[in-house]
Amino acid sequence: MQFVIKKEHLLKSIQAVINAISSRTVIPILTGMKIEAKNNHIILTGSNSDISIQCRIPKMIDNEEIISNIEEGSIVLPVPHFPEIIRKLPENKVKVTTNNELITKIESGNANFILNGQNSNEYPKLPLQQNNVDFQIKKKDLKQLIKQTVFAVSTMETRPILTGVQVSLNKNELTFTATDSHRLALKKIMIDEANVEELSYVIPGKSLLELDKIIDNNEDLINVTMLDNQVLFHHEGFYFLSRLLTGNYPETDRLIPTTSETKINVNKKQLMETIERAALLADREQNNVIRLDTLQNNKIKISSHSPEIGEVKEEITIQSLEGEELNISFSARYILDSLRTIEDEQIEIDFTGAMKPFIIKVPNDPSILQLILPIRTF
Amino acid sequence: MQFVIKKEHLLKSIQAVINAISSRTVIPILTGMKIEAKNNHIILTGSNSDISIQCRIPKMIDNEEIISNIEEGSIVLPVPHFPEIIRKLPENKVKVTTNNELITKIESGNANFILNGQNSNEYPKLPLQQNNVDFQIKKKDLKQLIKQTVFAVSTMETRPILTGVQVSLNKNELTFTATDSHRLALKKIMIDEANVEELSYVIPGKSLLELDKIIDNNEDLINVTMLDNQVLFHHEGFYFLSRLLTGNYPETDRLIPTTSETKINVNKKQLMETIERAALLADREQNNVIRLDTLQNNKIKISSHSPEIGEVKEEITIQSLEGEELNISFSARYILDSLRTIEDEQIEIDFTGAMKPFIIKVPNDPSILQLILPIRTF
Numbered sequence: 001m002q003f004v005i006k007k008e009h010l011l012k013s014i015q016a017v018i019n020a021i022s023s024r025t026v027i028p029i030l031t032g033m034k035i036e037a038k039n040n041h042i043i044l045t046g047s048n049s050d051i052s053i054q055c056r057i058p059k060m061i062d063n064e065e066i067i068s069n070i071e072e073g074s075i076v077l078p079v080p081h082f083p084e085i086i087r088k089l090p091e092n093k094v095k096v097t098t099n100n101e102l103i104t105k106i107e108s109g110n111a112n113f114i115l116n117g118q119n120s121n122e123y124p125k126l127p128l129q130q131n132n133v134d135f136q137i138k139k140k141d142l143k144q145l146i147k148q149t150v151f152a153v154s155t156m157e158t159r160p161i162l163t164g165v166q167v168s169l170n171k172n173e174l175t176f177t178a179t180d181s182h183r184l185a186l187k188k189i190m191i192d193e194a195n196v197e198e199l200s201y202v203i204p205g206k207s208l209l210e211l212d213k214i215i216d217n218n219e220d221l222i223n224v225t226m227l228d229n230q231v232l233f234h235h236e237g238f239y240f241l242s243r244l245l246t247g248n249y250p251e252t253d254r255l256i257p258t259t260s261e262t263k264i265n266v267n268k269k270q271l272m273e274t275i276e277r278a279a280l281l282a283d284r285e286q287n288n289v290i291r292l293d294t295l296q297n298n299k300i301k302i303s304s305h306s307p308e309i310g311e312v313k314e315e316i317t318i319q320s321l322e323g324e325e326l327n328i329s330f331s332a333r334y335i336l337d338s339l340r341t342i343e344d345e346q347i348e349i350d351f352t353g354a355m356k357p358f359i360i361k362v363p364n365d366p367s368i369l370q371l372i373l374p375i376r377t378f
Numbered sequence: 379m380q381f382v383i384k385k386e387h388l389l390k391s392i393q394a395v396i397n398a399i400s401s402r403t404v405i406p407i408l409t410g411m412k413i414e415a416k417n418n419h420i421i422l423t424g425s426n427s428d429i430s431i432q433c434r435i436p437k438m439i440d441n442e443e444i445i446s447n448i449e450e451g452s453i454v455l456p457v458p459h460f461p462e463i464i465r466k467l468p469e470n471k472v473k474v475t476t477n478n479e480l481i482t483k484i485e486s487g488n489a490n491f492i493l494n495g496q497n498s499n500e501y502p503k504l505p506l507q508q509n510n511v512d513f514q515i516k517k518k519d520l521k522q523l524i525k526q527t528v529f530a531v532s533t534m535e536t537r538p539i540l541t542g543v544q545v546s547l548n549k550n551e552l553t554f555t556a557t558d559s560h561r562l563a564l565k566k567i568m569i570d571e572a573n574v575e576e577l578s579y580v581i582p583g584k585s586l587l588e589l590d591k592i593i594d595n596n597e598d599l600i601n602v603t604m605l606d607n608q609v610l611f612h613h614e615g616f617y618f619l620s621r622l623l624t625g626n627y628p629e630t631d632r633l634i635p636t637t638s639e640t641k642i643n644v645n646k647k648q649l650m651e652t653i654e655r656a657a658l659l660a661d662r663e664q665n666n667v668i669r670l671d672t673l674q675n676n677k678i679k680i681s682s683h684s685p686e687i688g689e690v691k692e693e694i695t696i697q698s699l700e701g702e703e704l705n706i707s708f709s710a711r712y713i714l715d716s717l718r719t720i721e722d723e724q725i726e727i728d729f730t731g732a733m734k735p736f737i738i739k740v741p742n743d744p745s746i747l748q749l750i751l752p753i754r755t756f
Contacts, residue, residue, distance in 0.1 A: 081687055084658045090651065090692075104688075111655055115688035273468065277489055280462045309459055310482075310493035314468075 001037045001073025001098040005057070007089055007108070009066050013044050013055035014083045016214045016238065020046035020053040021079045029122045033082055035096070036074040036120070041237070042067055045126065046079075049243070051207050052126050053214070056237035069095070074120035075104055082106075085113050127230065128239045133223040135169060135194035139215045139235070142222060145176040146212045148187040148341045148368060153205035154180035161247035164202035167231075169194055177252055178205065183334045184252055184357075184371040185341070202249050203231060207242035214240065256371060257357060260350035262294060262326040265319040265363065268347045272339045274314050278304045279332035281312045288332040289375045294325050304332070319346065328354045329377040335360070338370040379415045379451025379476040383435070385467055385486070387444050391422050391433035392461045394592045394616065398424035398431040399457045407500045411460055413474070414452040414498070419615070420445055423504065424457075427621070429585050430504050431592070434615035447473070452498035453482055460484075463491050505608065506617045511601040513547060513572040517593045517613070520600060523554040524590045526565040526719045526746060531583035532558035539625035542580035545609075547572055555630055556583065561712045562630055562735075562749040563719070580627050581609055585620035592618065634749060635735060638728035640672060640701040643741065644694075646725045650717045652692050656682045657710035659690045666710040667753045672703050682710070697724065706732045707755040713738070716748040 014033070023031055025048050034045040045054045059067045075098045086094065090109035097105045098117060106113040137145075146165070154162035159181070166177040175188045211233060215222065222235040226244075233240040275290060282288040282304040290304040298321050305311035328351060339347070344362045351358040360370040392411070401409055403426055412423040423432045437445045453476045464472065468487035475483045480495040515523075524543075532540035537559070544555040553566045589611060593600065600613040604622075611618040653668060660666040660682040668682040676699050683689035706729060717725070722740045729736040738748040 078687055081658060085655070085690075088651070088655050088658065090655070109692075110694060111652075111690065111692040113655075113659065113688060113690045116686065273466070274489075277463070277466050277468070277491075280459060280466065281491065308494065309456055310491060312463075312489065312491045314489040316488060 001035075001075055002069060002071040002096065003037045003042060003067050004069045004093060004095045005042060005067045007086060007092045007094050009057055009061070010042075010094065011086055013042075013057050014086055016055050017044045017046040017053045018079065018083050019210050019214060020048055020051050022048045023079070025049065027124075029076055029118055030124075031079060032076040032118055033079050034074065034076050034120055034123045037070050037072050039070065039072060042070075045123070047124065047126065050204055051210055051243070052128075052239075052241040053210075054126065054128055054239040054241075056239075058237065073098055075102060075117040076120050076123055077104060077115050077117050081115060085115075126239075126241060127227050128232065128234075128241065132195065132225065133234075134196045134199060134225050135174070135191055136221040136223055137174065137189070137191050138218075139220050139222050140217045141189050141191075142233075143212055143215060143217055145174070145187050145189060146208045149176040149178040149185040150205045150208050150212075151337045151341060152178040152180060152183050152185035152370075156180075161202060161245050161249055163206075164204045164245040164249075165208055166200065166202050166249045166252075168198070168200040169196065170198050177249075179250070179252060179255075179371075181250075182331070182373050183338070184255060184369075185338065186252070186369045186371075188367045199226060200249075201226060201231065202245040202247070203242055204245055211240050211242070214238075255357065256369065257350070257352045257359065260323065260352055260359075262321075262323040262351040264294075264300065264321050264349050264351075266300075266316075266347060266349070267319065268339055268342060268345055270316060271318075271347070272336060274302045274316050275332050275336060275339075277314060278302045278312050279336070281306045281310055282332050283307070287375060289329050289377060290332045291327065291329045291377070293327045294321055323351075324353075326351050326354065328358070328374050330358075330372055330374045334372050338372065342368065342370075379413075379453055380447060380449035380474065381415045381420060381445050382447045382471060382473045383420060383445045385464060385470045385472050387435055387439070388420075388472065389464055391420075391435050392464055394433050395422045395424040395431045396457065396461050397588050397592060398426055398429050400426045401457070403427065405502075407454055407496055408502075409457060410454040410496055411457050412452065412454050412498055412501045413460075415448050415450050417448065417450060420448075423501070425502065425504065428582055429588055429621070430506075430617075430619040431588075432504065432506055432617040432619075434617075436615065451476055453480060453495040454498050454501055455482060455493050455495050459493060463493075504619060505605050506610065506612075506619065510573065510603065511612075512574045512577060512603050513552070513569055514599040514601055515552065515567070515569050516596075517598050517600050518595050519567050519569075520611075521590055521593060521595055523552070523565050523567055524586045527554040527556040527563040528583045528586050528590075529715045529719060530556040530558060530561050530563035530748075534558075539580060539623050539627055541584075542582045542623040542627075543586055544578065544580050544627045544630075546576070546578040547574065548576050555627075557628070557630060557633075557749075559628075560709070560751050561716070562633060562747075563716065564630070564747045564749075566745045577604060578627075579604060579609065580623040580625075581620055582623055589618050589620070592616075633735065634747070635728070635730045635737065638701065638730055638737075640699075640704040640729040642672075642678065642699050642727050642729075643697040644678075644725060644727070645697065646717055646720060646723055648694060649696075649725070650714060652680045652694050653710050653714060653717075655692060656680045656690050657714070659684045659688055660710050661685070665753060667707050667755060668710045669705065669707045669755070671705045672699055701729075702731075704729050704732065706736070706752050708736075708750055708752045712750050716750065720746065720748075 303313035681691035
């Protein structure tokens with residue numbers, strides 16, 4: 001194998017692929033990065049038990065030659081050494097050459113590296129052929145779906161299915177749902193075109209966080225395809241494959257109250273800052289519980305206390321307050337996690353009594369819904 | 379106790395003082411921050427077994443009233459709660475009030491906090507009265523002395539004295555020396571005025587790192603005074619007290635070779651980058667050892683290898699190479715630590731054979747000297 005490549009392009013792909021490589025894998029070959037030289041492109045692959053990432057760098061980009069002197073072949077090189085070497089090369093041009101003994105030479109300027117590679121035949125085959133596409137979605141929409149739901153997945157392995165985000169497509173409506181059974185986050189987006197009527201599967205939250213790190217926040221469409229118990233995200237030379245979680249995802253629809261007894265409209269930033277202050281003295285051992293009381297004249301009071309340390313209370317005037325008087329306690333962390341993902345300035349919260357879940361919505365935007373269970377404090 | 383203060387000034391002092399407060403202290407009162415209201419200023423104090431920091435905020439700064447409504451008194455408030463509360467207050471004006479039961483009210487805008495304080499009578503007395511001053515030094519010079527030496531202190535407790543930096547004053551020449559017995563860093567600075575002929579003591583490296591974090595990089599003079607086994611740094615309302623290490627500091631003068639057999643002059647950045655590349659394949663279990671060989675025509679070769687992974691070599695052309703041929707091995711980490719603290723672009727390295735310590739100097743600046751012991755590789 002041999003090729004000469006511009007470092008900046010190689011590095012960009014390495015930085016995406018490296019996210020799939022873990023030193024803790026039980027399969028030794030997966031601690032390395034697979035490099036393949038093909039006639040017209042270079043392919044980099046990384047993989048672990050959850051995700052695989054592949055980047056294909058074309059020989060030409062916008063009429064500029066990125067790769068030259070290609071002799072086909074493949075090798076698996078050690079991580080983090082190979083990425084670190086490329087990152088620190090003295091010049092933008094780098095030559096990579098492999099001999100029959102898997103010895104790989106990396107040359108740039110006066111720097112000469114020799115790395116002991118592994119045989120790429122031992123590297124698992126990944127199902128990255130893309131025969132059909134279930135649906136396409138804009139990268140920025142996919143990032144928003146992830147951001148507004150993934151924080152609510154469970155981090156406990158007691159119910160593994162809850163560590164994932166449920167993805168369901170119904171006609172052109174794509175819904176992401178996450179819940180850890182104490183809170184729920186739901187976001188819908190209409191997509192332009194789908195090749196399937198409906199689908200539903202659960203992607204590990206960690207996979208989506210990795211995907212979010214790598215994809216750009218732009219209008220480009222990314223292809224999404226389910227392939228026997230895996231899901232493939234694909235755009236141009238970029239492939240991201242994640243395993244799916246098996247098991248029945250809870251039916252979350254019936255958890256969501258349809259009526260409300262108390263409804264408030266409030267400025268998101270003001271509410272967040274007030275809750276952040278209250279959280280300072282919320283009892284950390286009791287899930288950071290804070291209390292919200294409705295008052296007269298469109299006011300609410302946010303308070304909390306920590307037995308040994310002290311207490312805090314703050315009254316704020318809100319935009320509107322309708323319905324029953326309310327005294328409710330809930331986790332400051334849960335509501336802050338939720339509010340941080342909302343981009344709009346005004347939010348609505350619908351309560352159905354102190355013991356029932358409440359809902360955070362954006363007025364006039366039914367695509368987003370956050371649900372939080374209160375905490376009993378007596 | 380009572381006062382009304384501008385948050386920005388209170389916060390600046392809190393952020394300095396908090397560096398001395400540790401939750402791991404064995405003396406419960408020291409987990410808190412002491413606040414004293416005096417007629418004309420507010421005093422904040424934090425302390426642990428190594429250092430104490432005190433900030434005095436005057437009532438007036440540049441004819442602007444910073445503090446008002448003062449009623450004298452004192453209290454010890456819980457950390458991190460008190461600092462976090464001040465940081466997150468909704469308005470710039472904050473009122474602090476303490477009652478006889480040590481209950482402290484903090485009010486800003488609509489936010490009302492109540493903190494359970496501790497009795498300040500239990501707080502240890504600190505010897506911060508400043509009767510005389512041993513010497514004065516510019517803050518930026520003090521920061522440079524710290525930066526160019528402290529990295530070389532030992533991190534092992536086997537010889538506690540080596541975890542400190544030796545400070546010695548001889549007439550107007552102030553010298554900081556640090557060594558972990560594998561390397562040594564020395565920096566001298568001439569000071570304008572000293573009230574003592576000579577002094578010598580050893581300040582814990584960790585204390586100097588904390589001091590460096592807090593003091594500004596400017597021309598202001600800071601007063602330095604030794605007070606029975608402690609050293610006090612003091613400027614205007616700022617006091618930093620550190621314990622000193624007891625024991626005999628090794629006589630480092632005789633470690634420093636006075637002759638050299640091989641001398642190189644090299645661009646610092648070029649050498650650093652080459653060594654950083656070589657370090658990527660240096661054997662991490664063998665102290666990141668790399669090798670330097672002199673070549674013909676003002677060239678040197680930097681190389682290293684890691685048995686399982688691979689090897690690297692790079693030839694660079696340097697400014698000058700005088701004396702004997704040399705093949706020497708040393709720790710990449712030690713030389714990089716050293717080079718990173720040098721601000722000049724050109725450096726000189728004086729070698730006295732492959733088994734003797736070598737010296738890194740700045741041509742025409744005898745105030746800085748770094749020494750590194752080579753590593754035997756056979």
